[in-house]
Amino acid sequence: MEIENQDILAFVNTVKSLSEYDFTQYSDKSLKRRLSKILLDHDLSPATMLEKIRTDASFLEKTVKEITVSTTEMFRDPPIWHSLRYDILPSFQNLPQISIWHPGCSTGQEIFSMMILLNEMGLLQKSRIFGTDINEDVLDTARTGVYKYRFNEGYLANFDAVIRENPRDSNTYFDVPYSKYFHVDKTRDNIRMNKTLLDKPVYKKQDLVRDPNPFDEKYDLIVCRNVIIYFNYELQNKVFKLFLDNMNQGGCLVLGVHESILGPFASRFDKKSQVYVKK
């Protein structure tokens, strides 16, 4: 079923009037793509979808979760993690404490990846890790740290690429067994993060559209990947301001591979490798 711009507008206005969610500044392209999929999956027309949203609160919640795509993986895009390992995290070595925020952390694989890398670099103990997302369900999964093996099996190669392999020929070589950080149970089809990693991060629901910095904290590193890609230019700039205002000088911002700072905030950062460093 083809979805028109007026259907998208009606969806955004209806959701806004009935809930705390505001998709006014999400990109039209991504809303169109997601809504078309929802119509197809539930065999609905734009009008019957709106009616269902108005009359069925659980359908509204479900739709919101489908709009805010939660796809993620361990050590997603290994080259970014190589930049962190070789270019960025070593410069934090002398800080007394490292504060790291992952807005839009989804089910937590990105946070576990960060903790594993920090631990191998001897930096985990002095790090404070914060994870937020608009979707409370994904945060619950992050808190438990249990994932389907068959969906995550392929990503073990990312672990190898970032932790075990040594692409830049530095002196360190980490010959690390997976069991140091998680337990793979193929019979039960799960990957279970070790308890020591579960206790470290602090999670909180936060909506980047409307909520302020969720913690009383200034960050040395903000990892916000594959989130602003769903936002329009104005909302992206609002989010960059939130990050900038809450970062320490010399603090770093990591975005997704298809995301960049193009507007007025570009001049406030230097780009080092694939990472934005606050001037």
Ligand SMILES: C[S@@+](CC[C@H](N)C(=O)[O-])C[C@H]1O[C@@H](n2cnc3c(N)ncnc32)[C@H](O)[C@@H]1O
């Ligand atoms: C595609 S996932 C990215 C997960 C992870 N950062 C990664 O790169 O693998 C996008 C996440 O952003 C969250 N999100 C979408 N809109 C948001 C908003 N307004 N505020 C906070 N989180 C949001 C979604 O719930 C989802 O978990």
